[in-house]
Amino acid sequence: MNDRYSRQELFAPIGKEGQRRLGERHVLIIGAGALGTGNAEILVRAGVGKVTIVDRDYVDWSNLQRQQLYTEEDAIQRMPKAAVAAERLKKINSSIEIEAKIMDVTPVEIESLTEGIDLMIDASDNFDIRMIMNDISQKKQIPWIYGAVLGSYGISYAIIPGKTPCLSCLLETIPIGGATCDTVGVIAPAVQMVVTLQTAEALKWLTGNEEAMSGRLTSFDLWKNEYASIRVDKLKKEDCPSCGVRAQYPFLSASNLSRTAVLCGRDTVQIRPPKPQSLDLDALGESLSSLGLKVERNPYLLAFQPDHRRLVAFRDGRVLVHGTKDTAEARSLYHRYFG
Amino acid sequence: MKLSINGNTVEVPDNIRTVSELLQHFKLEQKVAVVERNREILEKKDHPTTEVRDGDVFEIVHFVGGG
Numbered sequence: 270m271n272d273r274y275s276r277q278e279l280f281a282p283i284g285k286e287g288q289r290r291l292g293e294r295h296v297l298i299i300g301a302g303a304l305g306t307g308n309a310e311i312l313v314r315a316g317v318g319k320v321t322i323v324d325r326d327y328v329d330w331s332n333l334q335r336q337q338l339y340t341e342e343d344a345i346q347r348m349p350k351a352a353v354a355a356e357r358l359k360k361i362n363s364s365i366e367i368e369a370k371i372m373d374v375t376p377v378e379i380e381s382l383t384e385g386i387d388l389m390i391d392a393s394d395n396f397d398i399r400m401i402m403n404d405i406s407q408k409k410q411i412p413w414i415y416g417a418v419l420g421s422y423g424i425s426y427a428i429i430p431g432k433t434p435c436l437s438c439l440l441e442t443i444p445i446g447g448a449t450c451d452t453v454g455v456i457a458p459a460v461q462m463v464v465t466l467q468t469a470e471a472l473k474w475l476t477g478n479e480e481a482m483s484g485r486l487t488s489f490d491l492w493k494n495e496y497a498s499i500r501v502d503k504l505k506k507e508d509c510p511s512c513g514v515r516a517q518y519p520f521l522s523a524s525n526l527s528r529t530a531v532l533c534g535r536d537t538v539q540i541r542p543p544k545p546q547s548l549d550l551d552a553l554g555e556s557l558s559s560l561g562l563k564v565e566r567n568p569y570l571l572a573f574q575p576d577h578r579r580l581v582a583f584r585d586g587r588v589l590v591h592g593t594k595d596t597a598e599a600r601s602l603y604h605r606y607f608g
Numbered sequence: 609m610k611l612s613i614n615g616n617t618v619e620v621p622d623n624i625r626t627v628s629e630l631l632q633h634f635k636l637e638q639k640v641a642v643v644e645r646n647r648e649i650l651e652k653k654d655h656p657t658t659e660v661r662d663g664d665v666f667e668i669v670h671f672v673g674g675g
Binding site: 300302303304305391392393394395396399416417418419422423424439440441442455486487488490493494495496497498499500501503504534 | 613614615616640642644649651652667668669670671672673674675
């Protein structure tokens with residue numbers, strides 16, 4: 270037994286008992302981008318018993334400015350974020366369990382992902398997935414911590430089923446369009462500030478210090494030097510479809526499932542296979558090469574470039590079509606190469 | 609008139625009469641925003657009818673999606 274956690278145990282509100290509790294908890298982090306890598310590193314160093322990190326994307330050069338677990342080599346190799354993050358996290362703390370999931374999260378996947386989970390951290394970049402997290406949180410009574418960042422602005426709120434309002438209560442309508450896509454850029458300090466707000470609340474919850482939680486919707490703008498914090502308890506709605514007395518969890522219904530998604534601010538369309546499958550990347554690579562296409566590979570994915578577009582296929586059958594936001598064009602390219 | 613918004617004192621035009629108009633002034637009308645006026649949280653449906661007066665203290669939090 271080394272003194273890895275000694276400074277955290279000396280912090281009285283946590284102590285040895287809080288540390289022991291932390292070691293028995295399982296946290297699910299959805300997203301392995303800027304917020305995901307920041308949250309994961311803090312929680313793994315803190316000694317959460319098990320951390321599962323999920324992401325559907327791979328490392329790109331534009332990530333390196335703020336996504337703290339990745340290196341240039343990962344961008345060159347186009348390594349899947351979840352896999353690389355887990356590998357780095359295991360080097361940081363080998364005494365806990367770390368699990369990587371390279372996948373898209375839909376109402377189908379969220380059911381199994383949340384088995385035995387004590388807390389979910391929102392490190393996603395869109396409200397489609399957040400509404401799914403919000404509904405599963407209410408259905409299974411698992412708290413989750415919303416966090417988001419844009420430019421120099423950030424926001425966070427911890428949602429505890431049965432106690433606080435849920436995200437549906439606060440939003441009433443889902444924010445769409447420009448407000449959610451990161452077309453205005455983002456600076457790393459704003460990311461780190463949201464990570465700080467999220468992980469502080471996470472540590473309170475996981476170590477049995479619920480009474481210390483802020484209960485506030487908090488935002489800041491590091492460029493305008495503003496800080497706001499609002500107690501939102503009164504916004505909890507009796508007739509909320511996600512957390513009200515007759516909750517129906519609308520975002521968990523499969524009818525909301527779309528096979529194509531335009532990725533936020535990325536000029537990229539993601540296409541999922543009609544049903545879950547395992548893609549044989551070796552065989553696919555050979556058949557594409559025989560068509561005269563240049564194929565790039567790593568153990569997790571395969572990339573090629575037909576018609577000035579880049580297609581990236583993952584083992585789980587998902588394909589990213591880069592260079593377009595047009596779902597019809599993306600589908601047509603998908604069908605040409607994947608049937 | 610002078611308002612306190614998110615901890616800073618801000619001068620806004622006197623023709624702003626309601627919370628909705630205040631959100632428009634800050635180009636937040638297209639976004640989902642939670643507003644607290646003089647420590648009292650407002651329902652979204654009350655934004656068009658809640659008056660803004662000189663010296664009011666506001667906390668305004670708007671939702672974003674990036675991560």
